[in-house]
Amino acid sequence: MTMAVLYHHPVPEDITLLPLLRAVADPVRLGIICHLHSLGEANCTTLLRGRPKSSMSHHFQVLREAGILHTRVEGVQHHNTLRLDVLEERFPGLMASILRECPTSLPENG
Amino acid sequence: MTMAVLYHHPVPEDITLLPLLRAVADPVRLGIICHLHSLGEANCTTLLRGRPKSSMSHHFQVLREAGILHTRVEGVQHHNTLRLDVLEERFPGLMASILRECPTSLPENG
DNA sequence: CTTTTTGTTCTATCAACATAGAACAATAAA
């Protein structure tokens, strides 16, 4: 018997502004956020866009620990979704003002 | 005849999300923003709080170039104010959701 | 003119973080 990967998702009270802003203030992660917003749910490989998986895994970890996304494990695949309800409860209007800036047609990089 | 210091303040169209987020995602600058919000206007020395002036000058520059604050020169003193109207026009709700997190009684650092 | 105040610019240093290869772990498929 082996162990499946488990993630820690911070509860709303533990989500603080500065780490959240630091997580969002990166071009790759802002791109991930926009993609997740348009796709609803996506796994790591879907969002690779030519980057190494280790880099993506790192960015997903930062976003997860900042409270921005939730990772649901289903077999080998890890499905990621934005925690929009939690973020709206914790910082009303913040994500909305950011997501409004997402390009409608997603760019090559970002 | 000598030259007075002149600052460049980006027009609203040139204010972009990523530099703005990067500017805000720093503990010192987030503190400056909260102070400016509560004070309305302040010069560099007022917000020093034990830091070297060169550091403060750097942070003010970052905030200025990100479009977050405006610097008005009056003799030797440089008065800084948040460009809330411009930011609200450019990214509705963003600054409001950030300023809502400012501590009511300002802390020692930040 | 000299001194003081305010803030910038220059320069160097240090720490934080993004990038990415390699090895590994877990599940699914063949």
Add this chain to the structure above:
DNA sequence: TTTATTGTTCTATGTTGATAGAACAAAAAG
């Protein structure tokens, strides 16, 4: 069981950016 897929962890490297001292610039005060 062997192979393929998905993603993490480890480690190293490089870059970005914050910190801060020193010299400088401008304006006001004495």
